[in-house]
Amino acid sequence: MTAFRFAVLGTGSVARAFALGLRASDHVEVGAVGSRTPARAQEFVDALGLGCLATDHAGVLGSDVDAVYIATPPSTHRDLALAALAAGKPVLVEKPFATDAALAREVVEAARSAGLFCMEALWTRFLPLVREVDALLAQGAIGDVTGVTGSFGNADVVAPHLLDPALGGGALLDRGVYPLSFVVRALGRPESVSAQAVLGPTGVDEETAAVLRHPGGGLSTVHASLRGELGNDLRYTGTRGSLWVRGPAYRPASAVLVRGGERTAVEPAGAPAADGVAGAGPLDSRWAHGLRQVVGLLPPAVRARTVPLVRRYAGNGYHYQAEEVARCVRLGLLESPVMPVDESLAVMETVDQIRAAAGHRPDRPA
Secondary structure: OOOEEEEEEOOOHHHHHHHHHHHHOOOEEEEEEEOOOHHHHHHHHHHHOOOOEEEOHHHHHOOOOOEEEEOOOHHHHHHHHHHHHHOOOOEEEEOOOOOOHHHHHHHHHHHHHHOOOEEEEOHHHHOHHHHHHHHHHHOOEOEOEEEEEEEEEOOOOOOHHHHOHHHOOOHHHHHHHHHHHHHHHHHOOOOEEEEEEEEOOOOOEEEEEEEEEOHHHOEEEEEEEOOOOOOOOEEEEEOOEEEEEOOOOOOOOEEEEEEOOOOOOOOOOOOOOEOOEOOOOHHHOHHHHHHHHHHOOOOHHHHOEEEEEEOOOOOOOOHHHHHHHHHHHHHOOOOOOOOOHHHHHHHHHHHHHHHHHHOOOOOOOO
């Protein structure tokens, strides 16, 4: 089968990771690279030994490729995606899909109107472990999901564009969209949001934390930071267990599934006394408390019905999303069932809600 060819718009670190990631696949490859300055595109191609067309954005959109991957700053995503769609190209748009929900909706509506494939490039969603986690949750492995807690933050790697509001910088857009995507997938759009943000001297949110309430009573918390080291993991709680996706949750390879049992009824007041203490039950006895302390020292796999999950990814993991685009386009699909555009829109709508709740209203780029 002929390789599916991507045009890559952008020459930054994410574009580089994508291009390198495709080397782990026999089915997809880079067919062109575009930059505002063709010389920079050529440097990118030469440095990675790609041997493909290097030109400006317009030249790439007119080239013989199967899809366009947009890896430029978030403030440019809407315009470049619309240009690619107008050129008749399916699009893979790097996360965040846009800088707000209205701009994201323009892209989705244009893709649907043109009958072209469109997907957000939240590459984590396509990793083997994450696909298995999705399947386990769908199968009811932890019962009904009642809560999700996720975080992504560190202070040691902060690229300059993340501090620039004109480019769509900030913790929420760059890092918060990862846990938010998992939250929306599991619990749906939130009904209400409480949030706080700490703004830096440039005006971007350097840290944002939010508590969300979802239909059916589900609760979630999301924490994103450019200035502090967070847990960088993801935890699902359910009516019959829990699931912990070990950090880094943006590139996970292992998780721990804890299966719960039937709910235990609490003895009513007046139950038989234990250790001669009026009103105490068997679980209040000295031996019961002593046993708890000993069991607490045991590894999780011994303490509970715990199932460790390890699912390693090939290469740097970026090729899985590219292979999904190729699969969908060849089947004539307009979106991916793994990463539907409605979920991307729901994430951007939630971003808008969090900003409003935190009193942070960044100006939309011109």
